[in-house]
Amino acid sequence: MLTLLRQVLWPARRKIIPSPLHTVIPHLSKLEAGRLEYKPDEFPGARDVVTPYGSTRVYEWGPEAGPKVVFVHGISTSCQTLKKLAHALVEEKGCRVMLFDLFGRGFSDGVGDLPHDARLYTTQILLALASSLLPWTGSSAFRLIGYSMGGGIAVHFAAAFPHMVSSLVLLAPAGLIRAENFGSLTRFVFTTGLVPERLLAAITKRRLQRPIAASSKRANQDTHKTHATTTTDPVSASLAEAADPGSDGCIAPLERQVLRYVHWMLENHPGFVPAFMACIRDAPLVGQEEAWRQLALREPGTTAVILGRADEIIDPEDYAADALPLVGGREHLHWIVVPGGHDFPMTHAPETLEAIYTAWETVK
Numbered sequence: 538m539l540t541l542l543r544q545v546l547w548p549a550r551r552k553i554i555p556s557p558l559h560t561v562i563p564h565l566s567k568l569e570a571g572r573l574e575y576k577p578d579e580f581p582g583a584r585d586v587v588t589p590y591g592s593t594r595v596y597e598w599g600p601e602a603g604p605k606v607v608f609v610h611g612i613s614t615s616c617q618t619l620k621k622l623a624h625a626l627v628e629e630k631g632c633r634v635m636l637f638d639l640f641g642r643g644f645s646d647g648v649g650d651l652p653h654d655a656r657l658y659t660t661q662i663l664l665a666l667a668s669s670l671l672p673w674t675g676s677s678a679f680r681l682i683g684y685s686m687g688g689g690i691a692v693h694f695a696a697a698f699p700h701m702v703s704s705l706v707l708l709a710p711a712g713l714i715r716a717e718n719f720g721s722l723t724r725f726v727f728t729t730g731l732v733p734e735r736l737l738a739a740i741t742k743r744r745l746q747r748p749i750a751a752s753s754k755r756a757n758q759d760t761h762k763t764h765a766t767t768t769t770d771p772v773s774a775s776l777a778e779a780a781d782p783g784s785d786g787c788i789a790p791l792e793r794q795v796l797r798y799v800h801w802m803l804e805n806h807p808g809f810v811p812a813f814m815a816c817i818r819d820a821p822l823v824g825q826e827e828a829w830r831q832l833a834l835r836e837p838g839t840t841a842v843i844l845g846r847a848d849e850i851i852d853p854e855d856y857a858a859d860a861l862p863l864v865g866g867r868e869h870l871h872w873i874v875v876p877g878g879h880d881f882p883m884t885h886a887p888e889t890l891e892a893i894y895t896a897w898e899t900v901k
């Protein structure tokens with residue numbers, strides 16, 4: 538009886554969890570496929586890279602001889618959140634860009650039996666690079682842009698392969714979120730294994746289904762934010778990637794599209810919730826000081842940290858106090874604050890691009 542109960546509450550983890558590209562999309566009519574918030578042909582140059590970890594959805598387009606740029610998105614969305622930035626870099630700067638869906642998101646399979654830590658996602662970046670017909674490795678091979686959890690992943694990649702990354706741009710990067718501001722109790726529940734896996738998955742799914750306005754609040758961008766300690770549980774913090782509503786509750790069209798797709802993933806991607814939970818446990822969200830110290834070894838001016846002025850998840854004041862001593866101070870990198878909350882790459886794309894271009898001016 539106890540064995541049966543254990544199997545029900547703590548089921549065996551599958552190695553590979555197929556994405557909707559294999560389980561749902563083939564069965565949709567043209568009309569249904571056309572209504573998807575995130576379509577298989579969302580970006581040019583789509584390909585599916587079959588790996589020992591499952592299939593990874595990769596997009597690559599832009600002039601073949603242009604500067605190469607790799608994007609890494611965050612914990613709760615597909616690479617759709619970086620849509621405006623990617624298209625602008627191709628159209629305005631002639632870049633060759635590469636985006637991909639992290640394991641368990643979008644059209645990438647889930648990985649069910651391994652920790653979703655920096656090692657797994659660093660490997661996924663390498664697999665995406667190796668799948669291209671063009672050379673993406675070698676000395677100063679590409680520029681790396683990471684958003685939110687993707688920023689935390691990008692820090693680890695750049696620390697492991699500093700010669701490969703000519704420029705590192707971190708947009709609202711995770712990694713140094715103060716534990717007391719990240720719902721320590723909730724994170725404890727995720728990491729201890731005391732709550733049965735199946736029950737925790739059901740609770741997490743229900744929590745992710747809540748309307749975004751009930752999940753996060755953002756101070757008015759034009760009002761000075763008092764520096765007080767605020768606690769945000771990891772689920773609410775992660776939802777802010779999809780949409781971080783302003784004081785008037787307004788959500789931009791792209792944010793609304795991304796949020797609807799998050800809800801679609803909850804119902805149609807069986808690898809999404811397990812990946813989300815695994816990231817809360819093991820992804821580079823908090824306590825990554827050692828990896829950040831490695832950024833001080835990079836050439837001055839080749840790293841940029843771009844933060845949202847009204848971001849209550851990646852607090853600009855906290856990050857200035859905690860990160861700058863690790864990375865060599867303001868004179869070693871570009872430290873830029875732009876308007877917006879945690880979702881500023883979507884809501885304030887022009888300002889974000891201007892900050893990226895400023896950072897790139899010092900890249901050889």
